[in-house]
Amino acid sequence: MKFGWLEITLFSIVLVVVISAIFVRGKNWLEPGFWGVFAIVSSLVMFSILWLLTFDTLKKISFGSARVPSPTVINHKIGFEYDPDKKRYMPTIGEEELFFGKKWSEQEATQLLTKGKLVIQSRNCMDCHTLLGNGAYFAPDLTKSWLDPKWQTMIQPMIGVATKEETMAKWLQNPEYYGTWQRRMPNLKLTEEEAKAVVGYLKFMSAIDTNGFPDHFGKSPAIF
């Protein structure tokens, strides 16, 4: 769709007012029926526009679109950099890198992410953490967790494995043991396979174009 938000907004309001005006001609504005017309027209118009936008949005956020990458994005280096044209932070998808020591085919990657999403739901992650900013506020936001410097500065030396993905998978299987502050994540009995799938999901999620949220993630000189 080529229209911007202002065109859509003005169009929907004008449509409600014009159609309603046609139907209320001759009605007294103090009669309930006058406002009944507005109620029906605004509900129908706004809901129709929501449907149109829904089709457009679903197309633009499917796997492999410009905003939501293909599952095979886990085979690439991912970053989060300021985009001087858009004037906000954007995920960057860089050169290829191995993930858990291998390159994942499209089918394998899709299976991994499906598993990861199922694990995230079955353990109620969202009732402590936020994902894309939605959930509960008892634990950190996970939108860009893959890019969090703490994995390399604190957790990796503690666990002592070679790569970031292995660090995260090991930590997820025993978070209580490797506590980072007084609020400890409980052990949610993740198997090794499940932990890998979650790490894959976190890596994928960090590559979604979230319109710049969370702003300057991991770039604050005040903290790291």
Add this chain to the structure above:
Amino acid sequence: MKESKDLYESQKLAIGYWIVAICLFGAQLVFGLIISYQYIQPEFLHKFLNFSICRLLHINSMILWLLFGFIGGIYWFLPLETEREVVGIFLGKIAFIVLTAAVSIVVLVFLLVQIGKGEMLTLWLVTEGREYIEAPRWADIGIVAVFSIIFFNVFASIWKAKKLKGILWVLIVDLLAIIGFYIAGMFFSPNISVDQFWWWWVVHLWVEATWEVLVGVLVGWVLMAVLGTSRKIVEGWLYLEVFLIFGTGILGLGHHYFWIGAPEYWLGIGGFFSALEPLPLVAMIVHAVYDAGVHRLKTINKPAFFWIVAQAFGNFIGAGVWGFMHTLPQINLYSHGTQLTAAHGHLAFFGAYVNTNLALIYTALQRIRLHEGSILDGTLWKWVFIGLNLAMLGITAPLTVAGFTQTFVERAVGGSTWQAYIDAQSHPWFKESMIWRMGFGIMFFVCYVLLVADLLTIGKTKATHQQ
């Protein structure tokens, strides 16, 4: 005292719904107190009843008790509106028993099983793991089935009474929308952006659109019952409210689409329409204050009247002002997913929905316990009214401060990392806020106990007098 045989069967069913509602309200508060203490002492019940489990029980029991309360309101007023017993009331009673049993099973599974393996079976039997709609899939299907029976009760009764107009017309369409939107939340997608897109259809289009309209209907009925407001006035305002609620709230959905991967046009559409979402709430205040003024505050039901006025203001301040505070994208970029959302959620749900349910129950109690023409009043309800409102403000204020601290320290300055999160949570403004919140939470619970005592006794003592 009136004999209960004077009531329609449907109204007796309403009382059943309200009893379960008030019990679930208590459960909501207990789990709320546990999680508020876990913010202060994170080792409390660690491993046995983790924060995530108590939190999902806190929010799910809230959704359910509010729904039970609304359904009670519908069953209470429907026979009065249609002047006949509800059609298919036997089915309605079975639906009530099935719904209550299903809720008990879901709660027990949440408490005892808690989590499952990462496979589809867990989503069907244990939890769907999506905030607010964690109920497993079998329960989702059950909820839709039960709602369809309730919808049949409502529609068939109105149809037979030939009263498909005005308020009842709005009720029918709104109930259909409530059932329809719930179905949008019943599928799995590995793509989290698609998942959250549909998830908000349920959560937003319920809480910020269809529920608001349902409350408009219920509040209209209460105003007619306790103030004697004319039907024409109520209908006129209701249409205006529907116009404004759906006119702003449907595309206001966009304010949840800012950061989930959805296209940029949602920043503008969501920001614009959600900024207008307080308009219907202003209309509701004008409506309530106007009616109260016209009738010179003369009411036959003091507690219901006070709760309905509190509803108008609570809805506007909680949903309108606290919502507007962080709905524009330029602010939400930093405040999204902080305690500011929790502050808004607490005040809005209390103001808009809890108050409506309490007004409904008091309205019914008068009919159940008093002779016609008597005024329902007393002393205890006043303390409960003041106490609950003060306690809720006392919960909201520190959450707002905590949210501000997070927005500032964790998001704007710290860049939202793990360490930035810890820094904000360890900040004195945040830690002290959690203690204040817990204190007012205890006060809220004490007032809840007094509320139950008042609901059980009001109208039975000599505190009432003839008009």
